[in-house]
């Protein structure tokens with residue numbers, strides 16, 4: 094950017110006056126924040142227009158990324174980084190007598206997602222813009238994103254998140270592109286003169302979709318793509334009838350229902366809720382997006398559909414937007430008037446589906462009854478897709494094997510008939526990908542083996558990645574600066590160049606500089622910890638961090654049990670040899686997930702007891718940071734020494750926090766699961782600490798019949814720790830308050846083999862302790878981790894999608 098400090102400062106002041114409507118003397122930090130955003134937007138909006146014009150003129154093929162979640166976090170620092178204005182903005186803000194970091198804290202996180210899947214979408218739109226690919230993200234403009242988490246007396250309490258209550262500086266409303274979306278009603282069968290059948294859907298309701306555009310600034314700021322989020326409103330047009338019939342009040346009630354659709358993000362992560370409103374959310378945003386895609390196509394091609402599949406590819410972020418497949422069929426067959434087979438072949442060349450989970454409870458199914466009520470025409474279309482698939486394809490490959498037919502059918506027969514969205518997504522897509530090598534292999538071998546037999550070329554892998562702009566350059570500026578002092582400064586767009594740091598891993602000066610930065614980041618995190626929890630931690634202690642949604646398969650309970658074991662060792666032997674350790678957690682539990690909330694409570698109760706026990710002389714501290722979110726992750730990740738990635742092998746599709754932590758120099762303690770395997774490959778086995786059963790061993794143990802009691806009686810320490818849950822040691826006066834955790838691990842069968850992996854996990858930590866004692870050995874490992882994480886940048890993921898699936902050309906925007 095060739096803009097100087099003085100003119101940027103002038104721009105901020107101008108916007109303080111004319112955009113925010115205040116002046117320097119009475120402006121709050123929030124007002125200043127708004128003024129700075131407006132000054133940035135002056136540069137951003139111009140590029141949005143230029144990008145869209147270029148894409149239109151060159152009539153580019155584009156990817157349309159459909160996702161129910163975009164976990165964007167904050168924008169200001171990121172947009173400044175990407176537009177190349179960080180230094181100038183910081184100086185300008187300082188000259189105005191303001192604290193830059195403090196002002197950035199004014200921005201609420203845009204938390205329109207739960208966790209991994211939503212944050213992945215955010216990293217992907219960053220990379221798409223950075224690499225100059227024509228792309229648009231489509232999602233829902235939720236009024237309330239993921240809930241805010243308070244911890245009260247150790248328990249999670251949810252409060253609504255209001256990220257845009259008083260307006261949001263980054264979004265632009267586009268009323269000129271409103272769409273109308275039908276719902277409910279019935280389908281009429283008609284025949285034309287030639288006897289050809291025509292289906293007419295008479296909807297019971299029409300909802301309006303209002304688009305809000307959020308500019309996505311690529312690094313280097315040539316391309317600025319948009320994220321288009323749909324807000325639901327009542328359709329005034331439709332309500333005239335009700336008004337005229339004197340139904341003013343009824344009309345108002347309908348308005349409220351319409352506006353409920355985009356009211357709130359479902360807070361479930363990896364479990365299906367099966368709720369009507371969720372299905373309506375999915376259809377609402379898919380229908381708006383498909384209409385928008387067609388509107389844009391028609392601007393260039395009018396009613397000539399012959400280029401549609403050349404111009405459009407649609408990526409489904411999990412099965413959540415799978416309803417887009419029958420919706421496009423409906424438009425092409427019922428509205429455009431194409432033959433079924435022509436329309437179907439178009440769909441099968443347009444959609445691609447990413448699977449993010451193998452957990453059975455996360456695979457979406459909708460009852461046929463619900464579908465028929467909400468989307469009667471789509472149900473018919475799904476039946477048609479299904480019967481053609483079973484008759485033309487399955488019978489060819491599997492003759493009269495009814496069992497396979499039952500398994501591959503989109504409709505699950507049974508007590509209540511269900512629509513399987515996974516099968517629909519596979520059948521309707523030309524590519525299906527998993528998100529890490531092992532996961533993609535399991536998608537083929539365990540989840541969809543028969544589909545893989547039918548279409549062996551359909552299944553592929555694209556290993557996840559994270560954007561190094563947010564997850565290194567912007568969140569860890571000191572480390573970024575150190576790196577730039579030693580290697581080419583374009584590493585944020587060529588992350589493989591970090592490899593040139595490998596030789597420095599042995600250099601004592603570089604080791605010292607690297608670890609000094611880690612220490613400074615830990616000092617900063619220690620301040621955050623003190624502010625948020627009032628716990629004091631020593632920045633010289635080993636910071637061991639587990640940050641991710643709370644879920645039994647991710648096994649925060651394993652971490653907790655091990656912490657209790659360390660505590661017990663210290664109580665039994667005050668001279669027990671271990672480095673000072675701080676265990677830090679960040680995790681939200683789905684509000685209806687009882688055991689996950691019990692685990693949060695247990696972590697907090699154990700933390701209270703340990704942190705106030707003077708006998709162990711601060712050798713051990715436990716911290717649960719409330720309200721884990723993107724902006725908190727940006728403070729925690731640069732300060733981590735150890736990264737906990739301890740899911741049961743085969744359960745975590747990929748993980749992406751594992752990549753962010755390793756990139757920032759944390760040592761992974763992890764199982765052979767998801768992307769941990771590839772992280773270990775890149776860093777080398779000596780630079781990660783792997784423990785536990787692998788996928789084959791898990792399968793073998795489960796086949797043989799897993800009995801958690803064997804491990805309980807077979808391990809004295811494990812037994813003692815589990816028995817501790819039944820006492821009142823951590824919950825004075827309330828024995829048994831934590832017993833549910835013990836019960837889940839013994840009486841309810843320990844579904845995620847926590848006890849089976851305990852000893853191996855404990856050994857892994859003893860190894861960590863040893864490594865940490867030797868500062869130089871540790872520094873070398875940490876540096877090698879940073880140096881070898883180049884693979885896990887989301888630019889590489891996006892290039893993989895482009896080459897394997899999307900077949901896009903990049904497009905220079907001048």
Ligand code: 26Q
Pocket residue numbers: 207208209210211213359361362363364365366367371449450455457528557745746747748749767
């Ligand atoms: C489904 C039905 C109804 C309501 C909610 C849902 C729902 C919502 C979110 C189901 C699943 C999710 C989120 C899943 C998710 O985040 N999966 C993670 O995706 C990451 C990116 O690929 C992976 O790295 C993680 O391993 C995976 O768990």
